[in-house]
Amino acid sequence: MGKVVYVDLDECTGCGTCEELCPEVFKVDEETEKAVVIKPEGADCVEESIDTCPDEAISWQEE
Ligand code: SF4
Known part of the structure; x- marks a missing residue:
């Protein structure tokens, strides 16, 4: 059992901040205008994205 992003x-309002800070893990879907997690296991930059997301939409979940 691990944690996933x-x-x-x-x-999420699709502002794109998480993708800017952490493109390895987040990508804003052009159609839905919502962030998609492309690397659920995360990376070091996830913490900064969690702290910076204006809508507090990002978190870690237990798998
Ligand atoms: S998850 Fe947060 S930082 Fe990323 S696009 Fe959505 S609102 Fe912006």
Whole structure:
């Protein structure tokens, strides 16, 4: 059991900050305009994205 990166799509406004800070893990979907997690196991830059997301949409979830 590990932790995976989770984006709450009800909260995400697609601002793109997470993708800018951490493109390895996040990508904003052009159609839905919501962030998609492309690397669920995360990377060092995830913490900064969690702290910076204006909608507090990013968190770690237990698998
Ligand atoms: S920083 Fe937050 S609100 Fe902005 S795209 Fe990423 S998850 Fe969505």
